[in-house]
Amino acid sequence: MKNAEARGFDAIVVGAGLAGLAATRRLAGSGLRVALLEKRDRIGGSSAMSGGWFALSGTPLQRSQRVDDSEAVFLADMLATGGGFADESLLRALVARQALALEAIDRADAWTDELKISAGMTVARAHLVRMPDLLGHLQREAVAAGAVVLVDQPGEGLVFDGTRVVGIRSGGAVLAAEAGVVLTTGGFSRSRELLELFVPDQAAAMPYGGVGNTGDGIRMAWMLGAGLADIGHVTGTYGQHAETTDDEHELLTANYLGGILVNAHGERFADESESYKVLGSAVLDQPRRMAFQIFDARVRALSRPGVPLSDMDRIEELGHLHSAPTVAALAHALGIPADALEQTIARYNDAAIGRREDDFGRTGLVNGVGALLPVEIGPFYAYPAVTAMTSTYGGLSVEPDTAVKRVDGSRIERLYAAGEVAGGFHGASYMTGTALTKALVFGCEAAEAILRS
Numbered sequence: 001m002k003n004a005e006a007r008g009f010d011a012i013v014v015g016a017g018l019a020g021l022a023a024t025r026r027l028a029g030s031g032l033r034v035a036l037l038e039k040r041d042r043i044g045g046s047s048a049m050s051g052g053w054f055a056l057s058g059t060p061l062q063r064s065q066r067v068d069d070s071e072a073v074f075l076a077d078m079l080a081t082g083g084g085f086a087d088e089s090l091l092r093a094l095v096a097r098q099a100l101a102l103e104a105i106d107r108a109d110a111w112t113d114e115l116k117i118s119a120g121m122t123v124a125r126a127h128l129v130r131m132p133d134l135l136g137h138l139q140r141e142a143v144a145a146g147a148v149v150l151v152d153q154p155g156e157g158l159v160f161d162g163t164r165v166v167g168i169r170s171g172g173a174v175l176a177a178e179a180g181v182v183l184t185t186g187g188f189s190r191s192r193e194l195l196e197l198f199v200p201d202q203a204a205a206m207p208y209g210g211v212g213n214t215g216d217g218i219r220m221a222w223m224l225g226a227g228l229a230d231i232g233h234v235t236g237t238y239g240q241h242a243e244t245t246d247d248e249h250e251l252l253t254a255n256y257l258g259g260i261l262v263n264a265h266g267e268r269f270a271d272e273s274e275s276y277k278v279l280g281s282a283v284l285d286q287p288r289r290m291a292f293q294i295f296d297a298r299v300r301a302l303s304r305p306g307v308p309l310s311d312m313d314r315i316e317e318l319g320h321l322h323s324a325p326t327v328a329a330l331a332h333a334l335g336i337p338a339d340a341l342e343q344t345i346a347r348y349n350d351a352a353i354g355r356r357e358d359d360f361g362r363t364g365l366v367n368g369v370g371a372l373l374p375v376e377i378g379p380f381y382a383y384p385a386v387t388a389m390t391s392t393y394g395g396l397s398v399e400p401d402t403a404v405k406r407v408d409g410s411r412i413e414r415l416y417a418a419g420e421v422a423g424g425f426h427g428a429s430y431m432t433g434t435a436l437t438k439a440l441v442f443g444c445e446a447a448e449a450i451l452r453s
Contacts, residue, residue: 009033009148011450012168012177013184014155014217017045017210018436019419020184021138022104022443028145030451032179036147037170039154039212044135045186046210046391046420047439049249051308052131053118054105054440055433056098059127061115067124071095074125078434081120081275082427085233090424093400093445094437100444101437105129108137114307117366118256119275120431127433128307154212155185158220164413165224179453180414182446183404184439185217186210187392187420194218195389198231204284205236206388211246213392217421221396224415227407229423230394236280236387238291239309241320244388250318252293252383253309255279256366257302258373259295260348264288266331266340268348271360273368275429280387292334293383294345296375315383322382330380349374393430395423402446416449418442 009032013024016038024036038045056062057074078091105111114128143149150170158181159167159174167176188194189209196203218228237251244250255261255272261279262268263286270282283291303312315321324330327345331338351358352372364370395417397405402416419439426434 007173008176008178009035010177010179011182012037012175013182014168015045015184015186015419015421016043016149017184017186017419017439018047018135019439019443020182021135021142022440023182023184023418023447024147025138025142025145026444026447027450028142028147030447032450034147035175036142036149037153037155037168038149038151039216041152043139043149043151046213047131047436048135049210049246050131050436051249051251052129052436053126053308053433054101054129054437055121055125055431056101056127056437057095057125059102061111061113061127062124065115065124067115069123069125073123077120077122078431081429081431083429085230085427087229087424089400090398094425094434094441097441097445098437101440104138104440104444105134108134110134110137114304117369118253118309118432119277119367120429121367122369125433155216155220158224158415160224165415177414180416180450182402182450183217183221183396183415183417183421184419184443185421186213187395188215188218189213189389189392191215199234202234202236202281202284202389204289205280206240206242206386208240208244208388208390213420217417218395221404221412221415221417224412225406226412227397227405227409228395229397230426231423232394233426233428234392234394235277236284237390238276238279238283238387239385240388240390241315241384242290242386243320249308250315250320251309252312252315252385254293254295254299254312254383257295257310258299258365258375259293260345260375261291262294262336262341262344263291264336266336266344268344268360271362273362273364273366277430283387290384290386293385294341294375295381296377297379298373298377300381320383323379325379327380330382334382334384345375349376391420391435393420393426393435395421397424398422401449402442403449414453416446418446
């Protein structure tokens with residue numbers, strides 16, 4: 001890390017997660033004097049806590065596994081997942097600029113061979129990337145190119161000269177930014193105040209996400225009249241154990257592999273193939289604000305050690321996975337009525353094998369894709385999980401070049417935003433992996449916008 005000897009820069013980036021590192025690396029690599037500010041004592045933000053899934057289409061890994069995907073299908077899936085509320089111009093830009101993400105991951109040699117279908121997808125599009133390798137590589141390249149990285153230094157307010165943003169206040173001083181400021185400060189998952197203000201029905205979700213994600217960028221841009229997008233659609237994510245720590249992101253989606261969800265009464269309450277954001281809201285309405293993922297030995301055998309969302313082995317090591325030889329015994333261990341759970345599973349199994357329609361319209365494993373599996377082969381398993389506010393996929397209103405817009409649609413000159421702080425990409429729900437993809441792509445795009453200005 002370096003300390004700033006001067007207070008004048010060409011550009012300032014606020015927030016050192018994936019979007020911030022991507023923007024800083026590109027700006028510094030182009031010869032600009034750049035400062036990267038981070039409010040915490042470490043680099044990475046929510047990106048470092050994430051599972052590492054990127055949504056990408058037409059990749060070499062997809063082709064090697066004979067997955068038929070395209071930019072058009074990717075765009076159609078995002079539009080459908082967003083329920084008509086996402087900004088199509090932003091989604092088109094994301095799809096068109098995927099090469100920026102592919103290039104960065106290639107340079108970092110951070111790919112894995114993991115590819116799967118997940119929430120919001122009609123084909124396997126979620127690529128697992130080694131996040132420590134990617135983040136570390138971007139940071140090393142940025143510093144090598146001359147970027148100044150300042151930790152323990154939060155942004156406190158934007159400096160506006162009446163025409164454009166010219167710097168930022170931090171640590172009692174003003175840091176000048178001749179070419180512009182990029183906000184990559186993350187969301188507001190750790191701000192109870194903003195959650196109560198924007199989405200009070202979600203405020204009971206377990207706080208998670210980057211510890212520094214308290215809405216700093218939104219507050220600063222708000223002071224200049226910035227507009228907001230998607231804020232009212234922010235929801236928690238279902239699938240996290242109540243004892244999850246910041247050091248280990250424990251998340252399981254056995255329901256996408258063939259399991260079902262039941263509440264504390266042993267009853268189903270939703271179509272388990274829906275996005276874990278949709279399920280997150282549904283779980284908050286259940287008794288004790290939690291739900292059990294119930295599955296059998298066939299699903300348990302699908303565990304992928306070390307793979308986020310599918311690592312049942314690790315969850316069992318942590319003592320969070322319950323098992324029993326029979327459904328009745330499992331119900332007894334969980335403290336829920338055995339007859340209710342047995343009846344629930346029997347009705348679901350009848351639907352799974354086509355004897356009746358499903359009570360909640362479930363037709364597939366995930367997003368309506370994949371044949372349903374009856375829960376019938378012992379031993380039987382249960383994972384108790386809650387809704388966690390891992391991220392807030394709504395934020396500042398931006399143009400496709402990441403310029404921040406006012407409430408009247410005009411641009412706030414020389415102010416840009418990328419990553420979780422930017423809204424408009426997700427609409428009513430969320431496709432797995434699009435958060436990291438947009439952070440990397442539009443972090444780079446924010447830098448390009450500054451270079452073009």
